[in-house]
Amino acid sequence: MTTINDVAERAGVSPKTVSRVLNDHESVSAKTRDRVQAAMRDLGYQPSAAARGLRSQGSGSVGVLMGDPSGGYHTRIHHALLLACVETGRHLTVDLSDGLAPGWQDRLHAFIRDSGVREMILLPPECDFGAMKDLLRELDVRCVLISPTTPDPRFPAIAMDDRAAAREVVEHLFSLGHTRIGHIAGHPDHAASTHRRNGFYEAYAARGLPRPGPELVVGGEFTFKTGLEAAKTLLDIADPPTAIFAANDEMAAATCMEAQRRGLRIPDDISVVGFDDQPIASVIWPSLTTIRQPFEQMALRALQTFAAWNANEGAGKTNAPFLARHSLVVRESTGPVGSGSPPPRKP
Numbered sequence: 001m002t003t004i005n006d007v008a009e010r011a012g013v014s015p016k017t018v019s020r021v022l023n024d025h026e027s028v029s030a031k032t033r034d035r036v037q038a039a040m041r042d043l044g045y046q047p048s049a050a051a052r053g054l055r056s057q058g059s060g061s062v063g064v065l066m067g068d069p070s071g072g073y074h075t076r077i078h079h080a081l082l083l084a085c086v087e088t089g090r091h092l093t094v095d096l097s098d099g100l101a102p103g104w105q106d107r108l109h110a111f112i113r114d115s116g117v118r119e120m121i122l123l124p125p126e127c128d129f130g131a132m133k134d135l136l137r138e139l140d141v142r143c144v145l146i147s148p149t150t151p152d153p154r155f156p157a158i159a160m161d162d163r164a165a166a167r168e169v170v171e172h173l174f175s176l177g178h179t180r181i182g183h184i185a186g187h188p189d190h191a192a193s194t195h196r197r198n199g200f201y202e203a204y205a206a207r208g209l210p211r212p213g214p215e216l217v218v219g220g221e222f223t224f225k226t227g228l229e230a231a232k233t234l235l236d237i238a239d240p241p242t243a244i245f246a247a248n249d250e251m252a253a254a255t256c257m258e259a260q261r262r263g264l265r266i267p268d269d270i271s272v273v274g275f276d277d278q279p280i281a282s283v284i285w286p287s288l289t290t291i292r293q294p295f296e297q298m299a300l301r302a303l304q305t306f307a308a309w310n311a312n313e314g315a316g317k318t319n320a321p322f323l324a325r326h327s328l329v330v331r332e333s334t335g336p337v338g339s340g341s342p343p344p345r346k347p
Contacts, residue, residue, distance in 0.1 A: 002045045003296045004087040010039035019086045062090055062303065063117035063141075065097035065126050072250055072278035073222070077123060077146070080295035081302075088303045093117050097126055105135060112139050119306050121146060124190050127157075142309060144302045148321070149191030156305050157321035158298050162192050165291045165326045166199025166245070167206070169273050172289070172328060173243045177337040178271060179209065180216070182234040182241035184251050187221045196247045196275065216241060220251050227251025231258040242270060242337050249274035249281045252288055256333065267335030277329055286332035294324040 004022075008015045013036060020028045021036040028036075039045075064081060066074050078094070085092045095111045098104065111117075119142045126132055127145040133155065136143050145157040173181055183200045186193030197217065204211055218233045220226040227246055231254055234241060246252035252274030256266055264270050266286050274281055277292035301322055 002043045003083065003300065004045075005083050005296060006043055007036065007039045007045050010043060011036045015083055015086045019089065022087075022089075060091065061093040061115065061117050062306065063093045063095070063111070063115060063120040065095055065111075065120070065122065067097045067099060067123075067126065072248065072280065073276060074123070076276065076278060076293070076295045077299065080299035081121065083296060084299040084303050087300060088307075090303060099125065100129055100131065104132070108132065108135060109139070112136075112141060118142065119144075121302050122155075123147070124192060125187075128191060142306065144305050145321075146298060146302060147192060149194075151321055156309070158301050158305070158324060159321045160293055160298070160324050160326050162195035163199035163202065165275070165328075166196040167203040168326075168328050169245050169275070169291060170200055170203030172330065172334065173245070173271060173273065174203070174207065176243075176271065176334060178241075178243040180239070180241045180243075181212065182216045182218070182244040183212070184218055184220045184227055184230040184234070184244065184246040184255065186247035186251075188219065190222070193222075193247055200245060220247065222248050222250065224250045224254045227254030228258055231255040235259065235262065235264075240270075243273070243334070244270065245273045245275075247275055249276050249278040249288060249290055252290070252333075253280050253284050256284060256286075256288070266333055268338050270338075271334040273334060281329075282331070289331045289334040290329055292327045292329050294326060298324045 004015050004018050008018045011018070013032060017028065017032060018036055021033050062085070064078075066078065081092050093115045095107075095115075118140070120136060122133070122143050122145050124147050127148040133143060133152065137154065143155050145152065145155050147159045148157050151157055170181060183197060185197050200217075201211055215237050216234070218230040220230045227250060230251065231244065234244060235258065244252075244255050246255055252272050255272050259266055259270050259272070266272060272288065274288045274290040277290045281288035281290045301324065305322075
């Protein structure tokens, strides 16, 4: 799906300039307008009807709560939401969330009152907090959920098939001859962690292979530090894995660092795969094979859902989430099983 970001890159301008062209802003020069319109034609870009509806309604701000704005996932989705707001002529209003910590109701009340937002996007794990969703309904705030654990019939949802993506990762490693694969799971409170771990197991079941032993599945919390500790645990076992699939890129990068610290060559001695395609995935060496989440598509779809909901009340009532399509990005961190001796244990 072509986005405003693709048009901006093709035309050599900023997404904001593309938005001004879409909105017939007088500050755009004729030369720049022609270049942007040419890029739209070349890419076959057509602003959606929902996006045009949002602009014509002048619908203001959409709110979002972020539990860890410095984390890779939240950084990527925040950027995608900002681009989607540029494309739809809206603004993003953000507040920090501590989940259901004491006083969260008062803070949420104050955020809604002071910001004036009437529409909210709930990310993991807030999208699974029933009490928070109940309060937002009481405050007459419409919500779209991104990647909830299970669909909620009261709210439209947008998700990616994490289980299918995890299966695709393991199938890729199988194709390279790996069968002894370690998995570093994500935060236990995040639905994505469970889905990715289940997908890991399902890939083995689909091949008729026995499920990996418990020593090959180690918990993490989506942070570099926990990924480092998990990698040490996996590489310290008597028969270490020939490949490690981490539930996000930060933990995969930590795995690469620990493996290299031990003198292991990636991917000759051990292959590593991440998840999300965060910026770190393409800048570390070797670059990281990972799953690319369609953040831009998910963010734009969320804003389009509000537009459809505003036009038709029934559009906001559905049990079936919209599934965005992922892709496997194969880079340098995966390769065939090495022909030499197994990776050495920690000195």
